[in-house]
Amino acid sequence: MSAQHDHHHHPVTFDVHGMLLFGDDPLYFSHLPMFEHPAHRFQVLMEVGFRDDVLEVIRAHRKDGDIQTFVPERFDILELGPSGPEPARTTVAGTIFQGHFERGGIPIAEDVTARIERVSCFRVLDPEPLHDDDRTLTYLCFGRAGRLHLAHEITARPDFDQVLAIRIVPGTVRHDPDVRVPFDVPAMDFPRPVPARFGRVDTPARRLRAGDTLEGAFDPGVTRTGPHGFTAQIEVLGEIYMETGDLA
Structure with a gap:
């Protein structure tokens, strides 16, 4: 974690926040949310970028019917939100997996850094209400x-x-x-x-x-x-x- 964020993280939301990696130009992360865990009650979409050599690995492993995921180092997801600490987080380091990282995925690029180009959606999810199937x-x-x-x-x-x-x-x-x-x-x-x-x-x-x-x-x-x-x-x-x- 960069020094600018060392003293700002919240203990509840400081965790490993797995991301779906998809798209081409641009690439996107979609946070993999969970209602059960307070650290992961967030729907987040963002545009990201990688070095050219990492992009080559991502594209070389793309397969129909398979997904790619990104497992970052622990960080506070509130650093991505509009009300988070300043300065806002601009990078996150981690590992890219072919497949779901918790369901048999295989690492294809380790110790890589994703540039956060734009956080386009940041929504906090409430675990208490029940879903309205008529909406x-x-x-x-x-x-x-x-x-x-x-x-x-x-x-x-x-x-x-x-x-x-x-x-x-x-x-x-x-x-x-x-x-x-x-x-x-x-x-x-x-x-x-x-x-x-x-x-x-x-x-x-x-x-x-x-x-x-x-x-x-x-x-x-x-x-x-x-x-x-x-x-x-x-x-x-x-x-x-x-x-x-x-x-x-």
Whole structure:
């Protein structure tokens, strides 16, 4: 741990915070949350970078149907949040695994440092409420044009953690004539996650799956130029990660 963080960590949230590693340009970490442990009651998405030689190892080991995970040295996850200590954490050292690090994964790059380029989502999860199975299925959409992802919005137990690769089907974006869409639609970028809601209930059985094509309602929010909501057809290209047990 760097000296700038030696005296700021909180004993409850200072732990080994395993991350899903996915994407290409950019790469992302998604914190692997757990309701049961107070150190891991966080949904966190961030853009990260590595040295070129580490990137070569990551790409060389990419396989369809397999995942990669990152096991950092112990650190305080609050250092990634908007209310965390200053200066904010900008790097984290650890080991990259092919597969899930707790389920038979194999180390492929040890003692490497990830640069934290942007923390785009930091949400604290409350373990007390029970999940509302009647709520609308909601994801967080993020990424660059042609390399978009959805991460399921985790709310209350029991829930599920899921990350998908998607694309927005050209020609399907629709919005109210009085609402300005602040995107060049063929080149949509979502550097900050945007809620996307789908006409299903929010349960694992009704989650989005590879091959699905359906309409979602996107809600980037309200800015100085007014509301920016729109609908669009999305195609699910693949399921990168799916977990229910840790969020039971």
